[in-house]
Amino acid sequence: MNQPNERNEAVAHLKFARMGPRKLRRVADAIRGKGVKEALVLLKFAGVFAAEPIEKLLRSAVANAENNHDMNVDDLFVSRIMVDGGPGGGFTKRLDPRAQGRANFKRKRLSHVTLAVAEKPASRPTRTRETAESAPAAKAPTRRKAPAHKAQARKKKTAKAGARA
Numbered sequence: 001m002n003q004p005n006e007r008n009e010a011v012a013h014l015k016f017a018r019m020g021p022r023k024l025r026r027v028a029d030a031i032r033g034k035g036v037k038e039a040l041v042l043l044k045f046a047g048v049f050a051a052e053p054i055e056k057l058l059r060s061a062v063a064n065a066e067n068n069h070d071m072n073v074d075d076l077f078v079s080r081i082m083v084d085g086g087p088g089g090g091f092t093k094r095l096d097p098r099a100q101g102r103a104n105f106k107r108k109r110l111s112h113v114t115l116a117v118a119e120k121p122a123s124r125p126t127r128t129r130e131t132a133e134s135a136p137a138a139k140a141p142t143r144r145k146a147p148a149h150k151a152q153a154r155k156k157k158t159a160k161a162g163a164r165a
Helices: 021-031 036-044 051-068 148-164
Strands: 009-017 076-085 093-097 103-107 111-119
Touching: 009 051, 021 036, 021 051, 021 076, 021 111, 036 051, 036 076, 051 076, 051 111
Parallel strands: none
Antiparallel strands: 009 111, 076 111, 093 103
């Protein structure tokens, strides 16, 4: 299960978060692949209830990276974030009264979140594009002519319009 990572990552886990996975996934999708600084700003001003536990988790992962893995905090980005459903009903049973003496169970969902941060890989050298001078001149597209019968009909319409005016 513990496979060596080809890229050095620092991981933080949040278990049994008292929030539904769908709500957390909305926030997780927003920060996936972003730099740590940008992700923290997004989470701080998200205005979503689910952003607070993910912000704490991200700060924990950054601290793990800095203290345990000797990574540079400025070069970190969110490499992985997964939101899984936790146990949903085994020990969180709540009854909701319904009509005619019936009752339904309320589903109090729990979530597990795993967040990993990694240093940005060294950037590859970018390819240079051909400039306009070195590239051969592209031929301008030619305009298709209308069929002869349409051209004659157009001439008749303009002649009639000119006669009326």
